[in-house]
Amino acid sequence: MTDRDQPALSARGLCKEYGRGTALVRAVDGVDLEVAAGESVAIVGPSGCGKSTLLYLLGGLERPTGGTLQLAGKQLEHMPEAGLARLRRRGLGFVFQAFHLVDELTTQENVELPALLAGASPRAARRRAQHLLEQVGLADRAAHLPSALSGGQRQRVAIARALANEPLLVLADEPTGNLDSAATTDVLRLFEQLRADGQTLVVVTHDERIAATADRLVSMRDGAFVGETRLTGGSDRRLSAITGLEV
Amino acid sequence: MPEAAGLANREPLRGYHLRVVQEVLLALLAAEPAHGYQLRARLALALGPLSDALNGGQVYVTLGRLEQAGLIDCTRVGQLDRPDRKVYALTEAGRARVQEWLLDVSWPKPAPAEFHLKLVAAAAGALDDPVAIVERQRHELLGGLREAQRAALAEPAGSTAGLLLEGVVLRLQADLRWLEECARYWEGRRRPAPAER
Ligand SMILES: Nc1ncnc2c1ncn2[C@@H]1O[C@H](COP(=O)(O)OP(=O)(O)OP(=O)(O)O)[C@@H](O)[C@H]1O
Ligand SMILES: [Mg+2]
Numbered sequence: 330m331t332d333r334d335q336p337a338l339s340a341r342g343l344c345k346e347y348g349r350g351t352a353l354v355r356a357v358d359g360v361d362l363e364v365a366a367g368e369s370v371a372i373v374g375p376s377g378c379g380k381s382t383l384l385y386l387l388g389g390l391e392r393p394t395g396g397t398l399q400l401a402g403k404q405l406e407h408m409p410e411a412g413l414a415r416l417r418r419r420g421l422g423f424v425f426q427a428f429h430l431v432d433e434l435t436t437q438e439n440v441e442l443p444a445l446l447a448g449a450s451p452r453a454a455r456r457r458a459q460h461l462l463e464q465v466g467l468a469d470r471a472a473h474l475p476s477a478l479s480g481g482q483r484q485r486v487a488i489a490r491a492l493a494n495e496p497l498l499v500l501a502d503e504p505t506g507n508l509d510s511a512a513t514t515d516v517l518r519l520f521e522q523l524r525a526d527g528q529t530l531v532v533v534t535h536d537e538r539i540a541a542t543a544d545r546l547v548s549m550r551d552g553a554f555v556g557e558t559r560l561t562g563g564s565d566r567r568l569s570a571i572t573g574l575e576v
Numbered sequence: 577m578p579e580a581a582g583l584a585n586r587e588p589l590r591g592y593h594l595r596v597v598q599e600v601l602l603a604l605l606a607a608e609p610a611h612g613y614q615l616r617a618r619l620a621l622a623l624g625p626l627s628d629a630l631n632g633g634q635v636y637v638t639l640g641r642l643e644q645a646g647l648i649d650c651t652r653v654g655q656l657d658r659p660d661r662k663v664y665a666l667t668e669a670g671r672a673r674v675q676e677w678l679l680d681v682s683w684p685k686p687a688p689a690e691f692h693l694k695l696v697a698a699a700a701g702a703l704d705d706p707v708a709i710v711e712r713q714r715h716e717l718l719g720g721l722r723e724a725q726r727a728a729l730a731e732p733a734g735s736t737a738g739l740l741l742e743g744v745v746l747r748l749q750a751d752l753r754w755l756e757e758c759a760r761y762w763e764g765r766r767r768p769a770p771a772e773r
Contacts, residue, residue, distance in 0.1 A: 517725070518729055521729060537748075537749045537752045538745065541718050541721040541725055542722065546718065550763075558711070560719055560722055
């Protein structure tokens with residue numbers, strides 16, 4: 330059970346600097362971000378503004394050079410590496426632009442892996458993986474190797490894998506960056522489903538369609554947040570107004 | 577103003593607004609004569625969730641105008657216990673109008689020009705912050721994209737209305753990309769140059 334009153338994620342003054350002196354890069358420069366349980370947030374901004382770096386900080390894949398970070402009430406910035414790795418495995422799901430599947434494992438095995446690493450029984454891991462593959466529409470590809478799948482199918486496997494341990498938070502970096510329009514639609518459908526199911530989600534994207542599925546949209550420039558928009562609606566009435574249909 | 581002139585002089589469409597023009601009703605009559613409610617049903621099928629915006633009464637008003645303009649004929653069919661039903665059929669003039677419409681390549685006026693001038697005027701007259709105007713517009717279009725997308729995902733595969741929704745989605749996406757360019761440009765303008773400080 331997650332506590333709905335406590336933010337799933339809370340970052341204050343988060344910073345990440347690379348290099349020093351004249352070569353100093355402030356990739357993330359004082360970011361405050363709070364994500365409520367069940368909320369989906371999209372981060373958009375021009376190339377090089379620090380989106381991926383921020384996402385890596387949020388996921389404990391990189392250490393901040395400043396600021397504080399809480400995940401489900403746990404302080405992350407000084408947590409020892411072993412504890413951080415355990416938290417990443419159990420509490421987070423990652424989706425990357427380049428899929429990052431294990432090429433030697435079948436679709437099914439890829440999706441089972443995180444549950445096994447987190448200590449689930451092989452039986453439980455198998456059942457969960459089967460369920461997730463059904464959810465992403467790839468039950469019939471369970472025995473295939475990633476090399477036998479299209480890009481869109483690989484990304485759907487990666488999304489299933491990210492959900493294997495019912496993560497507190499899913500972090501996605503350009504999930505449709507390598508996909509054509511039709512494959513993007515399949516992934517879009519899954520993100521829309523995740524949002525509707527109340528999965529807490531932070532997604533970095535260039536794709537307006539993915540951004541439009543989020544509850545909240547944050548714009549980033551030069552390592553900092555410069556604007557925020559809460560997206561609402563979903564009624565056909567507003568849609569009609571926007572398309573302005575009339576006889 | 578005579579009705580025929582009104583038809584030829586179609587009001588330019590605002591932004592990416594869709595509009596069921598009078599010619600659409602004419603074209604729907606090209607195959608065979610039909611009742612008003614049959615025309616409405618055909619429109620509803622083609623428009624899917626967007627057909628909610630159709631003002632049913634307006635269809636009949638438009639049919640009346642088309643009849644006055646001599647583009648359609650109206651025959652009354654008597655019914656026992658109800659008022660007569662009207663059946664509409666295309667005239668020769670109406671058929672010619674449909675042919676013209678099919679060959680017409682004019683396209684709805686795209687949003688950029690008016691919005692661009694709004695930003696320029698707002699900045700020149702210090703009426704409002706262009707970046708704020710862009711942000712408001714972005715919020716509006718993103719909300720629209722979100723809804724169009726949900727409606728598109730809800731359509732069954734191969735639906736005719738789904739094709740229209742796909743068009744709405746693509747158009748909004750293109751508009752949003754341009755707004756991003758607008759934001760970048762006007763943000764650059766907002767930072768005062770050192771010499772002007
Ligand atoms: N390991 C590193 N060493 C030095 N600089 C880095 C490193 N990683 C990232 N940077 C710099 O940090 C800045 C932010 O990079 P980041 O990858 O977060 O951008 P991004 O917003 O994800 O861009 P894109 O949209 O192109 O993926 C860039 O200027 C980049 O060059
Ligand atoms: Mg990146």
